Amino acid sequence: DTEVTQTPKHLVMGMTNKKSLKCEQHMGHRAMYWYKQKAKKPPELMFVYSYEKLSINESVPSRFSPECPNSSLLNLHLHALQPEDSALYLCASSQEGVNSYEQYFGPGTRLTVT
Amino acid sequence: AQSVTQPDIHITVSEGASLELRCNYSYGATPYLFWYVQSPGQGLQLLLKYFSGDTLVQGIKGFEAEFKRSQSSFNLRKPSVHWSDAAEYFCAVGSLPGGTYKYIFGTGTRLKVLA
Numbered sequence: 641d642t643e644v645t646q647t648p649k650h651l652v653m654g655m656t657n658k659k660s661l662k663c664e665q666h667m668g669h670r671a672m673y674w675y676k677q678k679a680k681k682p683p684e685l686m687f688v689y690s691y692e693k694l695s696i697n698e699s700v701p702s703r704f705s706p707e708c709p710n711s712s713l714l715n716l717h718l719h720a721l722q723p724e725d726s727a728l729y730l731c732a733s734s735q736e737g738v739n740s741y742e743q744y745f746g747p748g749t750r751l752t753v754t
Numbered sequence: 755a756q757s758v759t760q761p762d763i764h765i766t767v768s769e770g771a772s773l774e775l776r777c778n779y780s781y782g783a784t785p786y787l788f789w790y791v792q793s794p795g796q797g798l799q800l801l802l803k804y805f806s807g808d809t810l811v812q813g814i815k816g817f818e819a820e821f822k823r824s825q826s827s828f829n830l831r832k833p834s835v836h837w838s839d840a841a842e843y844f845c846a847v848g849s850l851p852g853g854t855y856k857y858i859f860g861t862g863t864r865l866k867v868l869a
Binding site for chain 1: 786788790795796797798799800803805844848856857859860861862864
């Protein structure tokens with residue numbers, strides 16, 4: 641199974657709401673990623689978890705809070721977002737180790753902040 | 755600093771015609787190179803990758819890419835394009851800042867296929 645699943649597919653939230661995005665993989669991968677993608681742009685890396693520890697935070701605002709409860713799950717908690725945070729949020733995973741660097745992407749969550 | 759350039763923002767080809775998408779990279783060591791495809795509103799799917807060895811790599815969906823170190827290029831090719839190939843294509847180089855692996859993506863090339 642080479643699938644990364646993300647829920648929900650679509651999310652509309654107000655600027656005062658709290659919501660969470662969920663990502664799951666069952667490939668035994670030990671690295672998981674959150675990306676933000678605006679229309680007609682490449683994905684921008686937000687966070688990387690390696691062996692369930694946060695290893696990269698690309699200076700993301702604190703209104704985005706990642707969490708990795710176990711090696712298969714990755715959450716992104718959202719609070720007090722701004723309209724400019726509307727985007728496609730992609731989760732990815734990869735197997736740690738030499739020559740195993742390809743990332744497998746989920747279908748994304750389309751987020752609209754009103 | 756590492757970088758990836760995809761010079762063509764848009765490319766239009768007729769169905770059945772050949773395709774070449776350009777990718778140039780800047781990286782201090784031997785790069786790990788990737789091509790991904792993204793259909794509208796979807797995630798990215800890996801087409802192929804280059805780590806080492808044979809400089810011509812085969813991927814899925816009939817795509818291939820050639821690594822040319824002297825030109826710092828990793829161009830994607832397909833001999834005969836199908837209408838379903840219309841999508842956004844991203845080239846990426848893998849880097850290891852501080853020991854944690856991450857990608858640097860190019861800006862993407864949007865492919866349109868004419869029937």
